[in-house]
Amino acid sequence: MKIFLRHLFEGTLTLLVVFLFTTIVLLVSGAPPFAAYYHIFIGSLGSWIKLGQVIQVWIPLTLCAVGLLYTFRIDLWNIGVEGQVMLGAVFTTAVLRIDAAKSMPMLFIGLSFVAGILGGATWAILAGVLKTKGGVNEIFAGLGLNFVGQGVILWLIFGPWRRPGIASMSGTELFPHELWLPFLPTFRLSPVGLVLALSALILTALLLRYTHIGLSLKAIGNNRDAAYLFGLKPDRNMIIAMIFAGGFAGLAGGIQVVGVYHRLLPAISSNYGYLALLVVMLANYNVWITPLVAFFFACLNVGSIQLPMMLELDSSLSGVIQGSLVLATLAVYSYRIRGKVSGGTPAI
Amino acid sequence: MTEIDITILFAGVVAGAAPIVLATLGETITEKAGIINLSLDGTILLSAMAAFVVAFETKSILLGFAFAAVVGGIVAAIVAFFSIYLNQSQVAVGFVLTLMTRDLAYFLGNSYSRLQGPQVLPLPIPFLKDIPFLGQILFNQNLLVYFSLVMIVFCWWYMYRTPLGLKLRSVGENPRASYARGINPKKQQMLYSICGGLLVGLAGATFSLSVKPGWGRPQGAEGVGWIALVLVIFGGWHPIKAAMGAYLFSFLQVIGIYCQGWLPTVPAQVFQVAPFPLMIFTLLVMSLAQKESVLNWAEDHIRMKSILAFLSGSVPTSLGKPFRQE
Numbered sequence: 139m140k141i142f143l144r145h146l147f148e149g150t151l152t153l154l155v156v157f158l159f160t161t162i163v164l165l166v167s168g169a170p171p172f173a174a175y176y177h178i179f180i181g182s183l184g185s186w187i188k189l190g191q192v193i194q195v196w197i198p199l200t201l202c203a204v205g206l207l208y209t210f211r212i213d214l215w216n217i218g219v220e221g222q223v224m225l226g227a228v229f230t231t232a233v234l235r236i237d238a239a240k241s242m243p244m245l246f247i248g249l250s251f252v253a254g255i256l257g258g259a260t261w262a263i264l265a266g267v268l269k270t271k272g273g274v275n276e277i278f279a280g281l282g283l284n285f286v287g288q289g290v291i292l293w294l295i296f297g298p299w300r301r302p303g304i305a306s307m308s309g310t311e312l313f314p315h316e317l318w319l320p321f322l323p324t325f326r327l328s329p330v331g332l333v334l335a336l337s338a339l340i341l342t343a344l345l346l347r348y349t350h351i352g353l354s355l356k357a358i359g360n361n362r363d364a365a366y367l368f369g370l371k372p373d374r375n376m377i378i379a380m381i382f383a384g385g386f387a388g389l390a391g392g393i394q395v396v397g398v399y400h401r402l403l404p405a406i407s408s409n410y411g412y413l414a415l416l417v418v419m420l421a422n423y424n425v426w427i428t429p430l431v432a433f434f435f436a437c438l439n440v441g442s443i444q445l446p447m448m449l450e451l452d453s454s455l456s457g458v459i460q461g462s463l464v465l466a467t468l469a470v471y472s473y474r475i476r477g478k479v480s481g482g483t484p485a486i
Numbered sequence: 487m488t489e490i491d492i493t494i495l496f497a498g499v500v501a502g503a504a505p506i507v508l509a510t511l512g513e514t515i516t517e518k519a520g521i522i523n524l525s526l527d528g529t530i531l532l533s534a535m536a537a538f539v540v541a542f543e544t545k546s547i548l549l550g551f552a553f554a555a556v557v558g559g560i561v562a563a564i565v566a567f568f569s570i571y572l573n574q575s576q577v578a579v580g581f582v583l584t585l586m587t588r589d590l591a592y593f594l595g596n597s598y599s600r601l602q603g604p605q606v607l608p609l610p611i612p613f614l615k616d617i618p619f620l621g622q623i624l625f626n627q628n629l630l631v632y633f634s635l636v637m638i639v640f641c642w643w644y645m646y647r648t649p650l651g652l653k654l655r656s657v658g659e660n661p662r663a664s665y666a667r668g669i670n671p672k673k674q675q676m677l678y679s680i681c682g683g684l685l686v687g688l689a690g691a692t693f694s695l696s697v698k699p700g701w702g703r704p705q706g707a708e709g710v711g712w713i714a715l716v717l718v719i720f721g722g723w724h725p726i727k728a729a730m731g732a733y734l735f736s737f738l739q740v741i742g743i744y745c746q747g748w749l750p751t752v753p754a755q756v757f758q759v760a761p762f763p764l765m766i767f768t769l770l771v772m773s774l775a776q777k778e779s780v781l782n783w784a785e786d787h788i789r790m791k792s793i794l795a796f797l798s799g800s801v802p803t804s805l806g807k808p809f810r811q812e
Binding site for chain 1: 564568573581582585586590592593703709712716755756758761766770
């Protein structure tokens with residue numbers, strides 16, 4: 139009970155800090171704060187269609203976040219997840235552009251997902267090998283590859299895959315309707331993506347909790363040298379973690395192509411990769427809290443789309459709220475740790 | 487190319503490098519004291535926005551720069567505070583701030599997009615600008631370029647030739663030992679994080695008030711912060727080498743613009759992302775140059791040996807590992 143009360147107090151404190159900060163930001167920009175909050179709320183949970191849009195964002199966000207659980211467990215900062223989504227989208231599009239795809243849609247949609255997973259994993263392995271063999275920090279390797287991924291997409295859209303007539307930022311030509319994922323009418327949402335994201339979540343929970351892989355990742359992440367002496371192979375396990383992260387991110391990119399936009403766009407990854415890093419940090423690397431945080435972040439993202447239309451504000455307010463939430467949580471959390479130390483328990 | 491072209495080319499390189507030099511020097515100072523401020527990319531944008539908005543509203547370029555420096559200092563102070571006093575990962579906090587400051591910049595600067603604002607005016611230095619060739623490159627610029635040039639020398643002198651600089655370096659190398667010598671590592675790290683942040687803030691202002699004047703989404707300075715972070719590594723945590731890296735980068739950027747004219751068949755997107763594979767490649771070479779097998783092989787190749795000696799830089803031993811008092 140005491141622990142519960144403390145968590146409640148800390149949670150309230152965190153939210154209060156974030157609320158105050160965001161309100162100040164809104165006041166500085168001369169916007170009515172409560173109108174902004176109202177539009178974010180109505181714009182995300184105000185109707186079934188809006189909820190469908192939230193889930194549509196939740197799917198790639200959760201897939202990316204779930205993949206990051208593997209890399210964080212082995213103490214890797216997989217910033218490259220953004221580029222892994224992009225390459226997944228590119229590989230998926232490549233398969234669906236094959237002429238025969240229209241005649242066997244089910245087979246080719248399935249194949250395109252496999253290709254997406256491969257695409258994301260390839261990009262992740264590249265960053266992983268640069269780290270393990272080349273000694274390049276995974277943050278810079280991943281980040282560089284993100285920019286390269288963006289370049290690849292732009293080049294394809296304006297080059298080999300440009301729309302007949304005129305190439306533009308609106309992306310490649312739409313796929314024929316046979317190659318769209320079927321979707322639920324009330325939500326305008328494809329159940330296939332939802333099922334895939336939920337399966338990824340459950341698979342990860344099981345893998346990390348009950349298998350040798352999960353244990354190895356954790357052991358190496360906690361103490362690399364000890365794990366090495368124990369006979370675990372840090373380099374190989376890092377690559378394995380990267381493959382999982384890249385594979386899930388690639389699948390997310392594939393779902394964005396087949397189920398949401400039905401074409402390749404320059405902004406296909408929509409920053410979901412970067413956002414997923416925040417999701418996992420806020421969830422404190424916990425498998426079951428991750429989808430909940432992802433849902434909340436998805437609400438903020440979808441809701442803030444209303445801001446430019448309704449109040450002529452930039453939609454990046456969601457990013458401000460999300461970032462300050464993570465920082466406030468880190469601050470409150472570390473304050474608790476500090477309290478413990480002064481309370482007489484020995485420091486770790 | 488005629489001789490005039492070369493002068494213009496190099497003058498462009500020096501002018502374009504000014505903000506990158508400032509950001510790289512700022513981060514070098516911070517990292518030399520043992521703190522990684524990963525938030526550079528966002529900080530540059532936020533301070534660029536702040537500089538433009540303040541200069542636009544007050545019609546004072548000086549206030550714009552002052553405000554931007556303060557913004558940079560505050561963000562750096564947050565990173566340092568979370569690390570030094572709250573024991574949080576510098577990388578985690580820095581990354582969150584990278585995203586958050588960028589979004590904050592886009593949000594707050596939204597109504598100032600695509601406006602015509604004040605700009606830093608050129609300020610040729612009399613007599614010096616008449617030196618053939620060099621005069622046009624170095625002394626027919628604006629005040630910021632001169633400032634960035636002076637800062638390179640100043641940073642080097644401060645770090646390696648003053649007692650204060652010795653303190654700064656000792657904290658980054660071995661905070662425990664410097665603590666025993668009566669230095670407070672936490673205060674030092676906080677101080678130099680903020681100093682570094684001020685320079686990063688000025689770098690942002692240099693973008694929005696001089697190199698890429700104006701504000702918008704995107705501003706055009708996106709990605710530069712990451713480049714600066716890599717240049718610090720490239721420079722081996724030495725201010726002069728890091729600044730040379732910044733000029734090299736600026737040179738490649740300018741060459742890239744020329745190349746686009748020469749090779750119209752290569753899509754523009756290739757040139758835009760070209761710095762990033764190059765960045766990975768540089769880090770790869772830097773890292774391989776430290777490997778024992780490579781060093782042994784270089785023993786027989788005098789020229790390779792000197793190249794490797796240039797590339798080798800020592801990372802501050804306690805970089806990213808804050809001092810814990812027990």
